[in-house]
Structure formats: structure tokens, C-alpha cells
Amino acid sequence: MEKKTFGITLRVWKQEQGEQTGHFEIYKIDGLTGDISFLEMLDILNEKLLKEGREPIAVESDCREGICGCCGLVINGDVHGPDEHSTVCQLHMRRFKDKDVITIEPFRAAPFPPIKDLVIDRSAMDSIIKAGGYISVNTGSAPDANSIPIEKAQAEKAMDFAACIGCGACVAACPNSAAMLFTGAKIAQLSLLPQGNPERNIRVLNMVKAMDSLGFGNCSNEYECEAVCPKEIRISAIAKMNREFIKANFASEQ
Amino acid sequence: MNFKYIVRMPFSSIGRKILMASSGLLLALFMLVHLGENLLILKGESAYNGWVDLLLSNPLIPAMEVGLLVLFLLHIFFGLWVRFEDWKNSRKRNYEVNKSQGGRTIGSATMLYTAFALLLYLVYHMIHFRFADHSMGFYQMVTEAFRDKFFVSIYVLGALALALHLSHGFQSAFQTLGIQHEKYTPVIKATGWIVSALMILFAFISIYFFAGFDAKLQYEQEKVLETVIE
Ligand code: HEM
Ligand code: SF4
Ligand code: FES
Numbered sequence: 001m002e003k004k005t006f007g008i009t010l011r012v013w014k015q016e017q018g019e020q021t022g023h024f025e026i027y028k029i030d031g032l033t034g035d036i037s038f039l040e041m042l043d044i045l046n047e048k049l050l051k052e053g054r055e056p057i058a059v060e061s062d063c064r065e066g067i068c069g070c071c072g073l074v075i076n077g078d079v080h081g082p083d084e085h086s087t088v089c090q091l092h093m094r095r096f097k098d099k100d101v102i103t104i105e106p107f108r109a110a111p112f113p114p115i116k117d118l119v120i121d122r123s124a125m126d127s128i129i130k131a132g133g134y135i136s137v138n139t140g141s142a143p144d145a146n147s148i149p150i151e152k153a154q155a156e157k158a159m160d161f162a163a164c165i166g167c168g169a170c171v172a173a174c175p176n177s178a179a180m181l182f183t184g185a186k187i188a189q190l191s192l193l194p195q196g197n198p199e200r201n202i203r204v205l206n207m208v209k210a211m212d213s214l215g216f217g218n219c220s221n222e223y224e225c226e227a228v229c230p231k232e233i234r235i236s237a238i239a240k241m242n243r244e245f246i247k248a249n250f251a252s253e254q
Numbered sequence: 255m256n257f258k259y260i261v262r263m264p265f266s267s268i269g270r271k272i273l274m275a276s277s278g279l280l281l282a283l284f285m286l287v288h289l290g291e292n293l294l295i296l297k298g299e300s301a302y303n304g305w306v307d308l309l310l311s312n313p314l315i316p317a318m319e320v321g322l323l324v325l326f327l328l329h330i331f332f333g334l335w336v337r338f339e340d341w342k343n344s345r346k347r348n349y350e351v352n353k354s355q356g357g358r359t360i361g362s363a364t365m366l367y368t369a370f371a372l373l374l375y376l377v378y379h380m381i382h383f384r385f386a387d388h389s390m391g392f393y394q395m396v397t398e399a400f401r402d403k404f405f406v407s408i409y410v411l412g413a414l415a416l417a418l419h420l421s422h423g424f425q426s427a428f429q430t431l432g433i434q435h436e437k438y439t440p441v442i443k444a445t446g447w448i449v450s451a452l453m454i455l456f457a458f459i460s461i462y463f464f465a466g467f468d469a470k471l472q473y474e475q476e477k478v479l480e481t482v483i484e
Contacts, residue, residue, distance in 0.1 A: 011350075024350065077351030108345035173355045176340035178267075208268055217343035218267045218336045220365065221426040223357030239434030245268045246432060249259045 005031045006098035010045070012057055013105045017116045024103070034094030038081065039064060039071065041093055058117035064089040066230065069167030073118055074105040079173045079228040087167065087230045107172035111179070111215040122168045124214045125182060129166075131210030132203040133186040135195050148194055161189035163231040170225030170233075176217030181225040183211050184237035191244055201248035208245060267339075270332050275427035277329040282420060282427075282449060284322060289452060292459055296468075299393040306392045330373065337366055361422030361450075368419040375412030400463035413457035421450040 007030035015022025029045050036044075039061050046056035061071040071088040075081040081091040096102065106114060111124040150158075162185075170181035187204050190196030196203070219238060226235045248254055263269035291309075295302040309315065354363075361368075382399060390398075399405050424446030428434065433442070462468065 013350075021347070074349055074351075077349055077353040079355055103351050105349055105351070108347060108349060110343045110346060173357075175344060175358075177343045177345060178340075205262070208266055212267045215343050216267075217340045218271060219430070220336075220340065220362065221422075221429050222362050224355045225357070227356040235429065236434055239429055239432045242268055242272070242430060243432035245266075246272065249262055249269070253256075254258070 003033050005033055006096075007032065008096060008099070009101045011101065011103045012118070014057070014117050015106075015114055022114075022117075032093050034092065036093050037064070037089065038075070038091040038093060039089050058115075058119045060119045061089055066090045067165055069165035069230075070122075072107045072167050072169055072172060074107060074172065076103050079107070079169045080167075080230055085228075085230055085232050087165075090230075107168055109168070109171045109174070109177035110217075111177060112168065112171065122166075124216070125166055125168055125171075125179065127214055128179060128183055128207055128210050128216075129186065132199070132206040133183075133190070135190070135199065137198050150193065154192055158189050158192040161185045161192070161233065161237055164189075164229075164233055165231055167230060169228045169230060171216065173224040173228040174217065175222060175224065176220060177215070178219050178225075179211050179214075179216040180219040180238045180241065181229060181233055181235070183207055184235075184239075184241035185233045187244055188237045188240040191240065200244065201252040201254050204241060204244040204248050205254055208241075264332070267336075270336050271430045273328055274332045274336060275430035277325045277332070278423055279427045280325050281329060282424060284325070285416065285453065286449065289455055292456065295393065295396060295459060296462065299391070302393045302396075303391055326376070330369075333369060337369075359422055361418050361420075362426070364418060365422060368415040371411065371415035372419060375408060375415065378408055379412070397463045397468065400460045403464070406460045406464040409460040410457040413454055413460075416456070417450040417453040420446065420453060424449055 007028065010027045010029065011024045012027060013022055014025045027045055027049075029041065029048070032041060032044075039059075042057065042059055049056045059071075059073070062068040064071070066087045066089060069087070072080060073088045075088070075091070080086060081088050082095055083091055104118065106118045106120050107122075112120045112122055114120050164182060164185040166182065168179075168182070171177055171179050174180075187207060190203065191200050221235075223235055226233070263273060291305060294305050382405070383395070386395060388395065400409075425439070425443045428439075428442045
């Protein structure tokens with residue numbers, strides 16, 4: 001059976017490398033079916049543009065299975081698109097219908113300088129992790145299973161926070177460009193595990209300091225981050241980080 | 255000596271918010287007490303003036319006033335600092351299609367506007383009540399002020415701004431202080447709504463006198479008294 005196809009109009013942000021600003025370019029694309037993904041739709045468009053000798057749209061993606069965190073876009077004002085708690089690569093064209101006009105913008109936040117078109121520089125988030133989002137004490141060779149007992153519920157909670165893929169959607173959705181959800185997730189994860197314990201005080205102080213100096217904003221508890229996070233990190237991560245901060249600041253040697 | 259923990263408070267994002275949140279909650283507590291005092295005015299001149307006299311006879315009042323001023327200054331100073339930073343760090347170009355992702359509320363999105371409204375209201379309140387001529391007695395001063403249309407409008411707007419400010423601020427402050435738990439957060443949120451709703455009673459008091467309910471009440475009472483005497 002012949003599949004029914006449909007066509008849409010795209011308004012895509014175009015910005016040359018090194019330019020301060022850009023503009024929206026209009027593209028029309030036909031012959032789409034609902035079961036191709038949003039990124040595949042952009043692939044089809046880019047191939048068509050190449051064939052016509054026009055410049056393709058610069059857009060980032062890697063795993064296309066929702067785990068690498070580099071496909072972030074703002075689609076019709078929705079961070080990571082209209083599906084709740086999902087990444088752009090998991091979005092399918094069946095969410096749209098014939099003659100839809102779709103506006104595609106890059107993540108916008110002061111600490112995420114634009115590179116080209118829809119591609120932005122998210123390395124400020126790596127700098128936050130570099131400030132302490134790891135364990136640097138020597139933990140020796142792999143211990144026997146169950147030699148460090150961790151309660152099941154505790155391990156599950158740590159895993160929930162560890163699910164963060166560093167996509168930056170929380171920053172893009174935040175009116176203050178705050179990276180509290182991202183930073184909180186890492187701090188909460190490590191503070192729930194015995195391996196993270198020795199460095200927990202210095203970790204939270206250093207990571208918060210890095211976050212502040214990199215130009216991420218303060219938290220006004222708007223909860224926009226929680227609403228868009230593809231990995232459903234909850235704002236309990238931020239509360240946990242704040243508790244860790246209070247403890248480290250007032251009750252530790254630091 | 256290690257003073258880093260003091261320096262970290264004003265000079266870190268979380269430290270500043272902790273100062274804001276704790277001062278904000280203490281201010282909210284003051285507002286509740288102040289509301290309780292103000293409601294006494296509905297009981298009449300002797301009840302209200304009696305309370306004010308008792309209050310002012312407390313030798314600790316001047317010190318407590320200074321404490322309150324410090325709370326306000328801390329809250330205002332850090333609130334504006336936080337918001338200035340956020341403005342500086344916010345996206346340089348806004349989204350073409352700009353919409354809430356579902357987390358914001360009217361209260362949270364208007365925090366800065368209600369903040370400035372409250373600041374103006376506070377200054378107005380201080381000029382007309384705190385630094386005014388108290389010789390006619392507090393009851394007279396307040397009730398007479400509330401006969402004025404402009405004055406009452408300011409009070410109604412101020413009370414609404416306060417209610418809106420706290421509709422977000424109350425639960426936000428607990429989250430900032432790290433007090434967030436699936437058991438208690440719903441209770442905190444509900445308490446926040448109740449506290450916000452109570453703040454509207456400030457507006458009610460001013461409207462009560464503007465509409466002349468006190469005079470009507472007095473008239474009714476006198477009539478009842480007359481019939482009893484007859
Ligand atoms: C009657 C007085 C007031 C009370 C009871 C009050 C209470 C609060 C509370 C509880 C918060 C939440 C803190 C948090 O999110 O952690 C807050 C936030 C805020 N307040 Fe007030 N406030 C009052 C007056 C003011 C005034 C006069 C200003 C400034 C001119 C102000 C500026 C702010 C700002 C800007 C925020 C939001 C800060 C942010 O989270 O980004 N407030 N207030
Ligand atoms: S907390 Fe969620 S939205 Fe933020 S970077 Fe991690 S996965 Fe992305
Ligand atoms: S491409 Fe890896 S998360 Fe979307």
C-alpha cells in the first residue's frame with residue numbers, strides 16, 4: 001500500500017560562524033512520512049540542499065538513541081521538541097501534520113556561545129564537571145561484589161541522578177541560564193554513594209564556584225528545567241545540592 | 255582563622271539565595287504577626303490602641319525594629335543582586351517562539367514586578383504610618399487614612415502584590431534551603447497558598463474602613479442598644 005506523505009515548512013535559524021547574529025531561513029519539504037525521525041527529516045532536507053548546490057543546515061547529533069545529549073534544539077518553543085521528557089533524536093514526524101510551519105532554533109543561553117546555525121558550544125558544562133564531578137581518590141582495584149554494601153533504594157536513587165546526559169536542556173529552558181539541575185544531579189549522585197563520600201564537601205564548593213564563574217545564572221525555582229529534562233532529573237537534585245552546600249560551608253573544614 | 259564560610263555566602267549563587275530565602279521567610283512570619291495585629295483594628299478603637307500602647311511599652315521594640323530593617327535590607331539587596339546577575343547571564347537573544355515549558359507560575363514569572371511594587375508600597379507605608387504624626391492616636395490615624403480613595407488603592411495593590419510574591423516565594427524559599435521531600439513539599443505548598451491568601455486580608459481591612467463598614471456597624475449597635483433600653 002502506498003503510504004500517505006505530507007509536506008511542511010521549516011523556519012530554521014541560520015548563523016554564520018563568527019557572526020554575532022543570524023536570521024531565519026525558510027525551507028519547504030515534501031514527501032515525508034510519520035515514521036521517520038525529526039533528525040532524518042533534516043538529513044533529507046540537507047541532502048536536497050546539497051544536490052541543489054545550497055549550503056546545508058549545521059546541526060549536531062551523535063547516538064540518535066537518546067543517550068549522548070548532543071541533539072538539543074528548540075522546536076516551536078519547546079526545548080527538545082513537543083514530546084515530554086525526550087530528546088530531539090527520539091522525536092518522530094508523526095507528531096506533525098501536513099502544512100505545519102515548524103520553527104527550529106538552537107539552545108540559547110549566555111554560557112552556550114553559538115558556533116554555526118543550530119550548533120552551540122556546550123563545553124562550559126564540561127568545565128563544571130572538571131571542577132569536581134568525579135572521584136579522584138584511589139579506590140584500588142575492583143572490589144568483590146557486595147564488599148561495599150549499598151542499600152538497593154539508595155543505589156536506585158543514585159542511578160536516577162546519574163541518568164543525566166549533559167544535554168543542557170535545563171540551561172536552555174531556564175530564564176536565568178542556570179545549570180543547577182545539571183550540577184545538582186552530579187553532586188546528588190556522588191553524595192549518595194560511599195565512593196563519593198571522601199570528597200563530597202570540597203566537591204560541592206568547587207563545582208558551585210565553577211558554575212558561578214562560567215556565567216551560569218542563579219536559581220529562581222522556576223522549575224522549567226525539571227519540565228524539559230529528557231532524563232526526568234527532579235528538582236530534588238537542586239535541593240540536595242543546596243543541602244550539601246550548607247553542610248560543606250558551615251559544618252566542614254573547608 | 256577560617257572566614258571563607260562567611261565570604262562564600264554573599265559571593266556564591268547558592269549562598270545569596272540562602273540569605274534571600276531565610277530573610278524572606280522571616281519577613282513572611284513578620285507579615286503574619288503584623289496581619290494579626292492589624293485585624294485588631296476591626297474590634298474598635300480601644301482594642302487597637304490598647305494593643306499598640308502595650309507593644310510600644312516593650313523596651314525591646316526599637317532593637318526589634320532595627321532587626322526588621324536589616325531583614326528587609328538583606329532581602330532587597332540580595333534579591334536585586336541575584337536578579338541583576340540573572341539578567342546579565344540570561345540568553346542574549348530570546349527564543350523566537352517563547353513559551354513556558356510548564357514550570358513557571360504567574361507568581362514566579364512576576365517576582366521582580368511584585369518586588370518593585372512592594373518596595374514602593376513599603377516606602378509609602380513608612381511615610382504615612384511609621385514616620386507620621388502619631389498624636390491623634392493610631393486608630394484615628396489609620397482609619398482616617400483609609401477614607402482616602404488613593405490611599406486604599408495603594409493598599410489593595412500592595413496586598414495583592416504581596417500575595418502574588420508569596421504564592422511563589424513561600425515554597426521557593428523552602429526549596430532553596432534544601433527542604434524538599436515528597437512527604438512535606440505538598441504541605442509546604444499548601445501552607446504557602448494559605449499564607450498568600452491571608453495577605454489579601456490587608457486589603458480587606460482598608461476596604462472595610464473605606465466602605466464605612468465600621469460606621470454602619472456602630473449605627474447598628476447603637477440601634478440595638480436603643481431597642482434594648484426602650
Ligand atoms: C513584605 C515583604 C516581602 C516578603 C515577605 C518577601 C518574601 C520573599 C520570599 C519568601 C522569597 C523567596 C526566596 C527564594 O526564592 O528562595 C522572595 C523572593 C524575592 N524577593 Fe521578596 N519578599 C518581600 C519583599 C520584597 C521586596 C521589597 C523586594 C525588592 C525590592 C523583594 C525582592 C525579591 C526578589 C527579586 C525575589 C526573587 C529572587 C529570585 O529567586 O530570583 N522582596 N521574597
Ligand atoms: S539535568 Fe536533564 S536537562 Fe539538564 S543536562 Fe542533565 S539530562 Fe539534560
Ligand atoms: S543524538 Fe544522542 S541524545 Fe539525541
